[in-house]
Amino acid sequence: MTRPETRVAAPGSTVPYPVLDRVFFVVGGVSAVWLSSLLLQESFQWGWAQLWFLVVFWALLAYLVLPRLHRILTHVYVPDYFIGRARTSDGLLGDPVNVALLGSEPQLHAVMQAGGWTLADDVTLTSSRRIVVSTILRRSYLQAPVSPMFLFGRQQDFAYQQEIDGTPGKRHHVRFWRCPPGWLLPGGLAADWLAAGTYDRRVGLSLFTLQITHKIDGHTDGERDHIIGSIAQADTAAEVRIIRDFSAGYHTRNGGGDSIATDGDLPIVDLRRTAAPPTPSGPPSDSRDKRPAAIVVGAALAAARAAAAGLLALSLVIFPQEHIDALLLSGGAREPNGGLTSGQAGLIFTATVVAVVLFAGTELMLAWLVFLGRGRARTLTMVLSTVAIGLQAAAVLNGGPGITLRSNLPGLTIDILLVLALSSDRARTYALRAHKEPKRDSSRPGGRTPF
Template sequence: MTKAAVEVTAPADTVPYSLLDTVFFVVGGVSAVWLTSLLVQWSFEWGWAQVWFFFIFWGLLAYLVLPRLHRILTRLYVPDYFIGRARTSDGLLGDPVNVALLGSAPQVHGVMQSAGWTLADDVTLASSRRIVSSTLLRRSYLEAPVSPLFLFGRQQDFAYQQEVDGTPGKRHHVRFWRCPPGWLLPGGLAVDWLAAGIYDRSVGLSLFTLQITHKIDEYTDVERDHVVGAITGADPAAEVTVIRDFSTGYHARNGGGDTIVTDGDLPIVDLRSTAGAPAGSVPPRSDSQNRRPAPTVVGAVLVGARAAAAALLALSMVLFRGEHVSSLLQPGTGPDITAAQAELAVSIATAVVLLFVVVEFLLAGFVFLGRNWARTVAMALSTAAIGMQAFDVFFGGPDITLRSNLPGLALDILLLLALSSKKSRDYALRPRKEPTTASGRALP
């Protein structure tokens, strides 16, 4: 009897950042700060009375600049091991992990459904739009999505919630993470799941990023006990033991800046004797690494926009060829050249631009498909463009203006921010299944 060799590929979350990825990540953050500073300078010229400008400035600050700065800084000072706290997508310490469970996924789903909790939708464009409209209009949305929090380098496997007052603005909710094989709690105890139960009391602005988010109730132990009580009330076969003082009782803040107060106890709920959810009622386990993330889609669209802008330039060079040739022949625009040389120069420039258009459109397609080499090339082109703009500005060249080079600069900065994000990187580095023959052997 021979042992089969199994190749294990590390998930993207555990792959160290390459030097290039780190450079792109930092350049994106610094460039976003530069873009925001330009808007601040113009605000004094235009006046704050223009409301539309204020919203643009707030959007850049809340959703681009501050998250990227937090992401850079939290890599330096936030521990990358289990300390009883989840983490936000920006790397900030999030909600406390306050429940542990033993049992299978069907058993977890079974007791939560029996207790009257509703499985939350995944975060998509449609679900995000619906929760915003439901919150503003105070309409019920029982399956409203919850924001992703990260543990073990990945976001929650699923979440359950209970709506309060018929609006997603107030709700009980709990996120669940399956523990990695062989993982042990501090102290050596094995569990199958960790969970974070929190009560959303209202909607407001994050203290750290200024983003619109749910504000939580500070007494998280009350919600922890509510979750455990709901489980034991739904199925008496569930057994509960409590590790007293699992963590030191503390007062802190979560990723949105809301106060947290906890006594540090950790209840462990044993579901191994409970009935599992009926077949077909358990959703398939989602693989977030294989789901194309929004930053990758945005990055591909922006690469396509860069190609479209170059295509318009090429079209202009074809339709107004005579004007381009005449501009080269005008005195003072450069060395004296003949009409034939000017014609040749315009032809070469047009061919180069058209080649760039084709390459950029192909690059956009490969970025969309999640090819890491395409993502790297696209970020390198944007970094070079941003670098040349910065060099011109800081060494006496023409300033950045709204009507000239700002749109192109903003496009390159947004592209770099999107493709250097963790979600886009993890998707590009996700393990891929090798094609195999019927016997299970990998194809050459």
């Protein structure tokens, strides 16, 4: 009997990358390099505060410049199809995919919790602050978040962990991704979920980005076997099939620069006989529908730009005569037969106030629309920032005044950070998906939803 052909969708990004987004992506990367050089120059002008500038320079280099450069390069040389490795948010090859599973999401949650695993919190400002404090003070945080990794063009749907020694600095953890409908493993093997499990042994600096991150144990097969052992112990109905030499055994590094090694075997765990609550109605959840931090940051920066324009408008209204006098002086009113009249200066001043108020209102509206995930608002916001960055760069190249902290460096920083945030893959994907697909209706244990 001939087996029917199964059409397998590519597991990469499902949304095409517009040319304009590529431009913004590169502009963000180049601008970040420029900003880091400006901050480094400023650090030599402030004496005792030089250390703080160097810290800011490291943070900019580690969390913005190097990740964006890696993202640009990995778009070129990292294949966008399944090769048995997850990818970091910077596009680097991450942890090996070392477990496959069959079964529903409730069955998976049930067996993991029965096996002594704790569902990890999503990455938010609150959870990020809490894990930093818990790690430094060596306090327990059983639900500590894990960094996002990507498979099938989206970050993990959820993650589980087991804390060691009462601190999130050491822990077992495993990320889970739901496989796309109809997708098969190489060789035609079916799987509903793929997982990548590793053991965090300490906190350190990433070799590739200099970020503070967890350093993993290189023997990832040990963590794989620990996951399978805990599932088998929690549910005797679970069946495990080992696919020998599924991927070539390799010695290489993950996205944080840690050495990893595996024998290439892939266990497929069948949980379809596991007792679990009924599957919730509606389509399955998708991590791409969650509002990413990049959208929130981009909206906040646009709101900050609106606030700055609002303060300028307030200054114009409160101190009108000072601004009118400045216009008269700059226009040469004191020179005979030349310059602006008082009436002309008043008209220019009024037009300026109206323009600044309109700009502030427009920026505030754009900030709200960006937060809601509107694609056109996101694009227009990046256009405004790109134009502002370009004008300042052109002024410097044409011999204009330098950019310093006392002049226009704060405004330039806001524009560059805004382009970096909104041109990221996660911000782009959310903006393109937010109003084209229905909201997902799938709850998570403990009453948490993926939104």
